[in-house]
Amino acid sequence: MNSTHALPAELDAAVAFDAEGLVPAIAQQHDSGEVLMMAWMNRAALAETLATGRICYWSRSRGRLWRKGESSGQVQRLVDLRIDCDGDTLLLKVDQTGVACHTGRRSCFYRGLRNGRLEELMPVERDPRSLYGG
Amino acid sequence: MNSTHALPAELDAAVAFDAEGLVPAIAQQHDSGEVLMMAWMNRAALAETLATGRICYWSRSRGRLWRKGESSGQVQRLVDLRIDCDGDTLLLKVDQTGVACHTGRRSCFYRGLRNGRLEELMPVERDPRSLYGG
Numbered sequence: 001m002n003s004t005h006a007l008p009a010e011l012d013a014a015v016a017f018d019a020e021g022l023v024p025a026i027a028q029q030h031d032s033g034e035v036l037m038m039a040w041m042n043r044a045a046l047a048e049t050l051a052t053g054r055i056c057y058w059s060r061s062r063g064r065l066w067r068k069g070e071s072s073g074q075v076q077r078l079v080d081l082r083i084d085c086d087g088d089t090l091l092l093k094v095d096q097t098g099v100a101c102h103t104g105r106r107s108c109f110y111r112g113l114r115n116g117r118l119e120e121l122m123p124v125e126r127d128p129r130s131l132y133g134g
Numbered sequence: 135m136n137s138t139h140a141l142p143a144e145l146d147a148a149v150a151f152d153a154e155g156l157v158p159a160i161a162q163q164h165d166s167g168e169v170l171m172m173a174w175m176n177r178a179a180l181a182e183t184l185a186t187g188r189i190c191y192w193s194r195s196r197g198r199l200w201r202k203g204e205s206s207g208q209v210q211r212l213v214d215l216r217i218d219c220d221g222d223t224l225l226l227k228v229d230q231t232g233v234a235c236h237t238g239r240r241s242c243f244y245r246g247l248r249n250g251r252l253e254e255l256m257p258v259e260r261d262p263r264s265l266y267g268g
Contacts, residue, residue, distance in 0.1 A: 008250040026160055026169060033167025035160060038223040050247070082243035083252065085235050089172040091243040101219050109216040109225040113184075116142040118217065 005047035016087040017043065022058060023090055027100065030079040030093040036100035037108040039066075041090065053078050055094060072131035074098040104128045139181035150221040151177065156192060157224055161234065164213040164227040170234035171242040173200075175224065187212050189228060206265035208232040238262045 007015075017023050022040045029036055039057040041049070045065055048056040055076035059066035069075030080093035101108040103124065110122035141149075151157050156174045163170055173191040175183070179199055182190040189210035193200035203209030214227035235242040237258065244256035 008247065010250070010252050011247060014245070014252055024158055024172065026172065028167075028169055033162075035162055035169065035225050037218065038158065038160065081247040082255075083245050083247075084171065084242040085237055085239075085244070086242075089242075091169055103219055105219075108218040108220075108223075110219070111148070111217050113142065113145060113215040113217075116144070118144050118148055121216075 005051040007047045014087045025090040025092050027092045027094050029096055099126050139185040141181045148221045159224040159226050161226045161228050163230055170230055233260050
């Protein structure tokens with residue numbers, strides 16, 4: 001844990017990190033109520049988020065801190081932090097710049113079940129190549 | 135897996151259940167946008183939910199299917215099922231009867247960080263003893 005930031009003691013005591021030191025964090029656009037994505041935080045990611053006001057997750061696939069938008073510019077600013085009754089899930093009320101999803105859609109939850117089939121319900125708003133310089 | 139229900143094939147292929155056969159499911163009130171809770175589903179819980187239209191989770195603490203509201207009467211009806219870009223999180227758009235939280239609050243995310251302290255931001259709407267017969 002190389003974080004230079006500390007968590008508020010009451011929050012630190014309340015968060016039930018799992019066996020891998022992670023807690024799921026739901027990102028919701030603060031004003032519209034859109035659920036944008038779900039990702040994971042460890043203690044350092046949460047502490048950095050609170051210290052900077054910019055959402056930082058823990059990337060399980062890359063095994064490192066992931067400052068949302070660090071490649072794409074599609075950052076999330078923290079507006080409010082909520083924690084659930086048993087402390088094992090966080091709800092981040094955020095202000096999302098542009099699109100949350102790496103596919104260029106506003107939300108990662110763009111597929112819905114319709115008559116037993118998965119349909120894409122949201123348009124691609126940004127070309128992923130423009131987000132990642134591909 | 136004792137489920138008598140099957141998942142639609144396309145959905146079954148899309149859901150990335152974890153090593154324990156579970157996937158996190160976020161419940162959001164379909165019209166207001168409130169994020170109510172996050173719980174887990176296994177394949178049987180998801181299949182039952184789709185077959186019945188009533189949300190069924192997998193209770194990790196009790197190690198069994200958990201038909202939301204089976205004790206409290208505070209059921210969730212499925213309005214829409216969404217899945218995220220990498221298939222490892224579900225978003226359930228639901229119609230929540232009464233309160234989602236076992237504490238009697240509308241949402242489990244009733245605590246928020248205010249000046250470094252956790253504050254309770256939602257009232258108890260239902261006495262938990264009235265929900266669980268305590």
